[in-house]
Amino acid sequence: MQxxxxxxxxxxxxxxHNLTLSDFVQTxxxxxxxxxxxxxxxxxxxxxxxxxxCLRKDPGAGLLRELSSLKDQYRVLQxxxxxxxxxxxxxxxEDDPSLLGGPFFIMEKVEGEATxxxxxxxxxxxxxxxxxxxxxxxxxxxxxxxxxxxxxxAGLDFLGVSGPGKDFALREVAKWESLxxxxxxxxxxxxxxxxxxxxxxxxxxxxxxxxxxxxRTGNLMIKDDAIAAVIDWELQVIxxxxxxxxxxxxxxNREGSPLLSxxxxxxxxxxxxxxxxxxxxxxxxxxxxxxxxxxxxxAFWLSASGLxxxxxxxxxxxxxxxxxxxxxxxxxxxxxxx
Amino acid sequence: xxxxQRFLDEVIGSLRNVIAPAIADPYPKAQAYMAAVxxxxxxxxxxxxxxxxxxxxxxxxxxxxxLAKLLDGKELATPHDKDGEARLCQIIEQxxxxxxxxxxxxxxxxxxxxxxxLRQLLDQDLKVVGKAGQ
Numbered sequence: 476m477q478x479x480x481x482x483x484x485x486x487x488x489x490x491x492h493n494l495t496l497s498d499f500v501q502t503x504x505x506x507x508x509x510x511x512x513x514x515x516x517x518x519x520x521x522x523x524x525x526x527x528x529c530l531r532k533d534p535g536a537g538l539l540r541e542l543s544s545l546k547d548q549y550r551v552l553q554x555x556x557x558x559x560x561x562x563x564x565x566x567x568x569e570d571d572p573s574l575l576g577g578p579f580f581i582m583e584k585v586e587g588e589a590t591x592x593x594x595x596x597x598x599x600x601x602x603x604x605x606x607x608x609x610x611x612x613x614x615x616x617x618x619x620x621x622x623x624x625x626x627x628x629a630g631l632d633f634l635g636v637s638g639p640g641k642d643f644a645l646r647e648v649a650k651w652e653s654l655x656x657x658x659x660x661x662x663x664x665x666x667x668x669x670x671x672x673x674x675x676x677x678x679x680x681x682x683x684x685x686x687x688x689x690x691r692t693g694n695l696m697i698k699d700d701a702i703a704a705v706i707d708w709e710l711q712v713i714x715x716x717x718x719x720x721x722x723x724x725x726x727x728n729r730e731g732s733p734l735l736s737x738x739x740x741x742x743x744x745x746x747x748x749x750x751x752x753x754x755x756x757x758x759x760x761x762x763x764x765x766x767x768x769x770x771x772x773x774a775f776w777l778s779a780s781g782l783x784x785x786x787x788x789x790x791x792x793x794x795x796x797x798x799x800x801x802x803x804x805x806x807x808x809x810x811x812x813x
Numbered sequence: 814x815x816x817x818q819r820f821l822d823e824v825i826g827s828l829r830n831v832i833a834p835a836i837a838d839p840y841p842k843a844q845a846y847m848a849a850v851x852x853x854x855x856x857x858x859x860x861x862x863x864x865x866x867x868x869x870x871x872x873x874x875x876x877x878x879x880l881a882k883l884l885d886g887k888e889l890a891t892p893h894d895k896d897g898e899a900r901l902c903q904i905i906e907q908x909x910x911x912x913x914x915x916x917x918x919x920x921x922x923x924x925x926x927x928x929x930x931l932r933q934l935l936d937q938d939l940k941v942v943g944k945a946g947q
């Protein structure tokens with residue numbers, strides 16, 4: 476793979492001489508895509524150059540199956556480049572499988588860390604940053620920059636725009652139902668009850684915004700206690716900004732930490748976010764979206780374990796998710812009062 | 814969920830073909846191969862536990878009997894699927910879709926009874942992940 480990437484870069488950088496790759500790492504964090512991070516080193520016009528890159532490749536059997544589109548991700552990042560939203564710059568997209576075996580795109584390697592918040596050490600990193608105070612503010616400001624974005628002007632309406640009222644929530648439920656249908660290997664009556672409840676109780680949207688869909692620590696590159704880039708653009712949608720707010724408020728993303736997303740105090744988050752965006756946070760609507768996230772998580776785990784069961788992946792991490800399904804359904808059942 | 818045998822076979826395959834060959838240090842490498850060998854023995858000793866399926870069947874049987882009474886003659890248009898959980902999925906969908914025809918009182922009573930059974934089913938599944946009763 477490393478040599479194929481080097482050959483590709485040489486083709487895209489024809490003025491580069493003696494191009495080599497260094498610090499080449501395939502990270503293990505991506506569930507939907509293969510991710511490679513590396514530096515390219517070359518000589519050009521008598522100068523020594525070194526540039527960091529990150530490559531995302533479609534493995535052909537990703538967690539989101541056909542709901543994931545690398546091309547859409549590339550277009551989103553392209554559209555965001557001239558905006559205030561901190562994102563990596565993208566360079567090239569290719570859908571020719573003869574190059575690397577599947578579609579891929581290459582973007583800049585943003586300097587910083589996206590520390591995993593689930594480990595004890597990760598929680599400690601974020602707890603210490605929270606005490607210093609700068610990162611929690613940056614966390615809220617980056618989210619507000621997404622929700623305040625003029626998404627039509629940025630050209631993001633290609634993602635599809637929900638109709639007024641309950642359309643956004645119903646479309647999301649339908650989206651995750653479609654992933655469940657592709658993945659389900661046996662009937663799941665608890666999941667059926669959750670889906671039907673979600674359809675019967677869908678909230679109306681106050682306003683439409685550009686929504687990340689998985690805004691949390693771990694999906695944010697951090698440098699000098701500030702958000703250097705929002706990453707992991709797979710679930711973005713034009714929809715209710717409270718969808719992101721609910722994700723931040725959710726217990727799903729703090730695993731015992733008293734801080735939302737392991738980084739920000741609840742009251743500060745709510746006050747500062749509403750001040751920056753003018754959005755009124757309706758906690759009942761957020762509780763609805765939290766149940767929707769539980770349905771979505773169930774869809775992810777059914778899809779992941781299904782890929783393994785179908786023999787499309789040998790990754791034991793996917794197999795393990797079969798045991799997460801009843802745990803998430805238990806959370807949803809408790810949220811619905813049973 | 815995958816069957817116990819299939820899961821063990823996959824873990825053994827990963828230990829033998831992915832993990833052990835990638836380890837350079839002789840001691841952990843031998844440990845990985847030995848873990849695969851031991852799991853092969855273990856896989857011949859274990860079998861699926863039957864109490865979970867039995868517990869689910871009992872919970873579903875009681876629900877279907879109670880629902881007939883709760884619906885007060887307003888039958889749902891659900892086929893009698895041989896698989897109890899598949900049949901329950903159809904009943905849940907029908908309850909929501911026919912909520913207006915059933916009326917709020919009957920819908921609520923039936924939905925509460927369904928949810929009681931869903932909790933029982935979930936508690937059976939949670940036994941496997943070690944979180945029952947939490």
